[in-house]
Each structure stands twice: as C-alpha cells, then as structure tokens.
Amino acid sequence: NLLVVATGNPGKLREMQAYLEDLGWELILKPESLEVEETGSTFVENACLKASTVAKATGQWAIADDSGLAVDALNGAPGVYSARYGQTDADRIQRVLNELAKAANRQAKFVCAIAIARPNGEIALQTQGICRGEILFTPRGSGGFGYDPIFYVPSHNMTFAEMPPEVKQQVSHRGQAFKALLPQLTQLRVE
Ligand code: ITT
Numbered sequence: 001n002l003l004v005v006a007t008g009n010p011g012k013l014r015e016m017q018a019y020l021e022d023l024g025w026e027l028i029l030k031p032e033s034l035e036v037e038e039t040g041s042t043f044v045e046n047a048c049l050k051a052s053t054v055a056k057a058t059g060q061w062a063i064a065d066d067s068g069l070a071v072d073a074l075n076g077a078p079g080v081y082s083a084r085y086g087q088t089d090a091d092r093i094q095r096v097l098n099e100l101a102k103a104a105n106r107q108a109k110f111v112c113a114i115a116i117a118r119p120n121g122e123i124a125l126q127t128q129g130i131c132r133g134e135i136l137f138t139p140r141g142s143g144g145f146g147y148d149p150i151f152y153v154p155s156h157n158m159t160f161a162e163m164p165p166e167v168k169q170q171v172s173h174r175g176q177a178f179k180a181l182l183p184q185l186t187q188l189r190v191e
Contacts, residue, residue, distance in 0.1 A: 003116075006030045006054035006064040009083075011145025016065060018169055019178040023185065030054050030062070043067065043080060043113035048123050055117035061124075067112040067173060069147045071096065071135060073103040079111075082147070093139060093150055106134040110151065110160075112173035114181055116188070125184050129176025133160075144168060 003025040007013050013029065020027060036053045040046040043066045050064035068082030078085040078096070086092035100106065109132045116125040131153070139149030141161030148160035153171060160168050169175050 001025050002028060002060045004028050004030050004054055004058050004060045004062040006036070006050045006062045008032065008035070009145070012065050012067070012174075015165075015169060015172075015174055016063070018165070019174075019182065020063075023182070025061075028060075030058070034058075038066070038080070040066075041080065043111050044115070044126060044128060046080060047113040047115035048117070048126060051115040051117035052121040052123060055119055056121035059119050061116065061119060063114065063116045065112060065114050065174065065177075067110065069096070069151065070109050070111055071100065072107040073105045074099055089146055093147060096135060096147065096150065097137070100135055106136075108133060108135050108151065110147075110173035112177040114174075114177045116181075116185065124188060125181060127177050127180040127184075129173045129178070129180065131171060131173040131176060 005013060005016055005027055017027060034054060034057055036050045038046045040049055046066035047064045050066065051062045055062035068079055070076040070079050086095050109130050111130050113128045115123055118124050133151045133153045136150050136152050140159045141149050143163060144161045151160045156171060
C-alpha cells in the first residue's frame with residue numbers, strides 16, 4: 001500500500017512520518033512540481049483539497065495536513081493564512097509578535113486538519129486536532145519548525161520548540177489529530 005504525503009513542508013513531513021511509520025504503508029513524498037492552491041476558508045477544506053488533488057494526480061492514496069496558528073486577540077489570525085503571513089518563519093513570527101505587542105491576552109491555539117483521499121480523489125477520512133497555548137513576547141527553543149518558538153504550553157512549561165520531539169508529538173494539534181485518525185487508518189487497510 002502506497003500513501004503519498006501531500007506536503008512541501010519538511011517540518012510537517014518529519015512529524016507525519018513519525019505517526020505513520022510502522023502502520024504498514026509505504027510513504028512517498030508528492031512530486032515537488034505538484035502544487036495545490038489553498039483556496040478553502042477552513043483547515044479541513046484545505047486538507048481535503050490537497051489530499052484529493054494529489055491523490056487524483058498520482059493515482060495513489062494521499063494524506064494531507066493543513067494547519068496553522070489562531071490567536072485570540074487577532075480574531076483567529078493568521079489561521080489558514082499562517083503559511084502566507086511572511087516570507088520566512090522568522091518573518092512570520094515577528095509579524096505575530098508585532099501585532100500582539102500591546103496585547104495582554106496572549107491566548108492562542110494551533111489547529112491541524114488531516115485528510116486522506118482514495119486514488120480517485122474521494123475523501124476517505126478527515127479529522128482535526130487542536131492544542132491551546134500562549135504567545136510569548138520573545139522566541140524560546142530551537143526544536144520543531146514554524147511558529148514553535150513563540151508557542152508556550154503552560155501544562156508543560158515549555159514552548160513547542162523547547163519540547164523533545166516525542167513530547168511535542170504527544171501534545172500538539174497534529175498529535176491530537178493523529179490520535180483520532182490512526183485507529184480508522186488501520187481499519188482502512190483491511191477493507
Ligand atoms: P503544505 O501545504 O505543503 O503541507 P505549508 O507549510 O504551506 O505546507 P500550511 O498551508 O498548512 O502548510 O501552513 C501551515 C503554517 O502553519 C506554516 O506556516 C507552518 O509553519 C505553521 N505550522 C503548522 N504546524 C505547525 C507546528 O506544529 N509548529 C509550528 N508551526 C506550524
């Protein structure tokens with residue numbers, strides 16, 4: 001069983017591989033040239049769009065992740081625009097920090113939607129996970145990717161970037177999404 005991972009983000013790919021390994025699927029990366037425009041207005045819509053388009057184009061099962069940071073004081077921004085909030089991770093982090101410069105309310109959540117599509121593009125499974133936290137005033141830690149250095153999780157007293165990978169994998173939005181998905185994904189194989 002082949003499963004095409006429909007992402008161009010190496011940080012995501014690394015984490016998705018960790019959840020999917022040992023499930024008996026052979027993972028392959030989508031061709032770099034195959035890019036999907038994210039026209040949806042929700043994480044779930046965009047995850048389905050990416051999985052479905054890549055599945056149809058390759059004729060294989062495909063899995064996609066659409067995720068992002070939603071900050072309460074910014075009315076949920078950057079949200080589905082998280083990847084488009086700046087040129088580099090550093091730019092995107094700086095923009096969030098600037099926009100929150102005077103904000104006392106630092107509450108935020110990470111959201112992750114995962115979709116799996118059949119070779120004909122039909123969505124077989126979809127799920128969403130969230131992780132709540134707070135936006136720090138200055139970045140901390142060097143692990144992870146993206147907005148991790150400014151996302152602080154009070155229950156663990158660490159930012160995502162300070163967590164060992166296996167801890168982030170447990171508590172993160174992606175971890176929550178995969179927790180819901182994995183039993184169903186195992187079912188799919190025996191269908
Ligand atoms: P693909 O669409 O090719 O998968 P992308 O990076 O464009 O890659 P998204 O459109 O889903 O993916 O954008 C997600 C954004 O949210 C991007 O800026 C990520 O860095 C950020 N993000 C998602 N999950 C994250 C995590 O676990 N830690 C930090 N930042 C994260």
